[in-house]
Each structure stands twice: as C-alpha cells, then as structure tokens.
Amino acid sequence: MLETHQAPDRAILLQALEPKVTRDACQRLLDELVHLSTTAGLEVHATQLLSLQKAVPATYFGSGQVEELARRIEEDEIDVAVVNHALTPIQQRNLEKKLNAKVVDRTGLILEIFAARARTREGIMQVELASLMYQQSRLVRSWTHLERQRGGVGLRGGPGERQIEVDRRLIRERIHKLKKQLEEVERTRALQRQPRQDIPLFTVALVGYTNAGKSTLFNLLTRAGVLAEDKLFATLDPTMRAVDLPDGGRILLSDTVGFIRQLPHQLVAAFKATLEEVMSADMLLHVVDLSDPEWERYVESVNGVLQELEVQHTRTLTVYNKIDRLESRGILERELARGDTIGVSAQTGEGVEPLLSELRRAVGRAMLRYEVILPVSDGRWLAKFHAEASVVEVREGEDFTTLIVELAPAVLGRLQGEVEREGVEVQFRPVD
Ligand SMILES: Nc1nc2c(ncn2[C@@H]2O[C@H](COP(=O)(O)OP(=O)(O)OP(=O)(O)O)[C@@H](O)[C@H]2O)c(=O)[nH]1
C-alpha cells in the first residue's frame, strides 16, 4: 500500500510511446496518469515518455531504458515508478529489482485509489476482493517481499515452495470467504430494494467520467452534502436520495462511482453490484466536463461501459457541466443543438432550473397522472397514497379529499385491485 499518511512518496510516471499512437495521444494518457497518481496521494516528481516498439517480456521497457531509469531514480531519490500499462507479475518484480524502487502498474494504482475511497461495508469488501484477485496472480512477488522482511532468518529452511503454497491457500480462503459475505450483503440489499420497485418513484442515475462533477451536481440537486472533492473517484459507493422537483413530484436520484478508461477487468466485475443502480434506473444523466479538452474521448469511454452494463437503451440526457469554465460557448451551442442535452454549472447553479424541468417532463412521460377522490375519514388510504405514489397536489373538501398523484402503471393496477377487493370508497380518474 502507498503510505499516504506519511510524507507522500515521490513518483516518476512512465508512459510508453507506442508506434501506432501519436505522441499527443500518449502525452494525454500521461496527463491522466498525473491526475490518477495525485489522487492516490503520490507526489509526482517527474513524468517520462519512452519509445517502445514492442513490450519486452522480462522488464516491459528495454534494458537500456531501464538502466537509465535506475540512474535517474537513484539520483532524484524517487520511491515509486508508476507504469501506465498492465504489467505481468514477472515484469513488475524484475523492474522493482532493477530500479530499486516500488513499481506500480495502472491496475495497482486504481486499486489503491479505490481502496482508500471505499466507504460502505460492501464497497470495502468489493475492493478487497478485487485486490486479492490481483495479488493472487502476483504471488511470486508478494513471496519475495515476505522473504525480504524476514531478513533471511531462515524459518524452517527459509520460505520456499511451501511458503508460496501457504500464501496461496490463505488468499484462496479469504477470497472464498469474501465472496460468500458479498453474496449475503447483496441478497440483503436486494431484499431491501424490493419494496422500492413498487414505489412509483422515477429513478435517475448520474453517470460519467471520473471528476466530471457528478457528486457536485448530486449535492446541488439534493443538498445532501455528499463528499465532493477535486480528486478522482471521490465517490465510490452509490448514494441515493429523493429529490423534490418543482411543481411537485419526486425522483430517486443516485450518484455513482466515476467511470474510467480501461477500468481493470478485476474491478469491473467487483463493482457490478455498485452499478446496479445504473442498471435499474429509468433514466441516466450522463455528466460531461465540457471544460476538459478530452471530453469527447471520455464520453466514448463512458458509453463503452454503459454498453457493457447493457443500459445503452435507457433514456439518457447528456448534461454538459462546468460551463462556467468555458472561454467560449461555441462548443456548447453546437452540442445543445443535437437534442437530449443540457448545459449546466453544478458550481454556480446555472442551468439547474431547466435541468429540473427536463426531469419533470421525463417523469410526466413515464408516470400516469390520476385524480384520486377518497373520504376525508379514510386516513389509511391517504397514507397509502403518500407512501406509494408521488402526490402532486392535495385538495381538502368537506367530505372528500382530492389528490393528484403520479404513479407507475403497475402500481396503479395493484392499488385499483386492492380498492375493489376491500370495497373501499376510493375513485380514480385519469388526468392529462
Ligand atoms: N468550475 C467548476 N467546477 C466544478 C463544477 N462541477 C464540479 N466541479 C469541480 O470538479 C471537481 C470534481 O467534482 P466531483 O463532483 O467530485 O466529480 P465526480 O464526477 O463526482 O468525480 P468522481 O466521484 O471522482 O467520479 C470538484 O473540484 C468540483 O468542485 C462546475 O460546474 N464548475
């Protein structure tokens, strides 16, 4: 683990210049790595692009390059080399030996960030599981690490195959146990969620590239005070809040973990449960940081993940955020002309009213609007409507109360059935 509580580790960030990729594109990947490394609590001392025709099996970079790097690392007293690629366990181990520094690859770095940011029990377990699965493939390395710690004391002839076996077994057992616990947590969550499926609240999930401003927008919309900071992955576990829309009506809004290009596959699997909220949402708000020159590329990555989650057909409104930072509004105007888009600044609040109205319209389209008339004395059914429907208006009469409610078709059917069975005096009338 990177020790973020002490003085930050000094890091050099390395990106290969591959033959088919332009120098500009590689530089942008390196810029993103700077962002990720800072988020992980590293002090970025230097960055370097290294030409690479083909990855070298033993050390990833070529031997001349590695020697030069080793010299620089020693001179500049660098603690960590971050490589913006997936290294094999062998490459990582060899590089650590030759560079005499800790070597972290892209997956390892993202795991570190996720581990530091996990909040809920489920999130923490998911990260541990992903990280154990990552370690499992790297056991050789963690074994050499153990050997170094023991300082060659020679426990029963020193750690050998037997020690690897023991470590392997321990990791396997822990993985097995975690998987079971996670299943249990997920079952409980599914149970807790069940009543919600019946509640006719329109569910909206915020999705988008990391740092796009989802949590800031979420806060603005809910005033819930959810953690928002200028670090990547500030949100790891989804948060859900009810939001009151102008002219009545409520939605359930959920904030989600930021997406990222090439999310390590171990994490995609581990975070599927976290993204369940996205998969069951009625509508997605795809938040885009329009002030980032890379925004188009990020939109593509996010769409890729949405496709993986099989939600590419869910109604999506693209929310161009951070418009307060734009020097010219030309791009914004061009993008807005495409439709199903809106420009906002989650920071200044600009554009939030139109966004709320847009949500209001979406709810209106998805839900049925009914006028319900019930006897004033019937407190039980009044409470039922408040609990199970979105009550837009209440008109108190002398003998009867009239409600304007919005509800999902399935809920309407169920409530009408109950009214009939119980023979209560409740009338429904559609409103357009
Ligand atoms: N100028 C400006 N900054 C913004 C705006 N919205 C968000 N930010 C800033 O952008 C940074 C990231 O915002 P977050 O809301 O944490 O982003 P996020 O999408 O939730 O990020 P992850 O949870 O890491 O995926 C913070 O420093 C915000 O203050 C905006 O409209 N304008």
Ligand SMILES: [Mg+2]
């Ligand atoms: Mg966030």
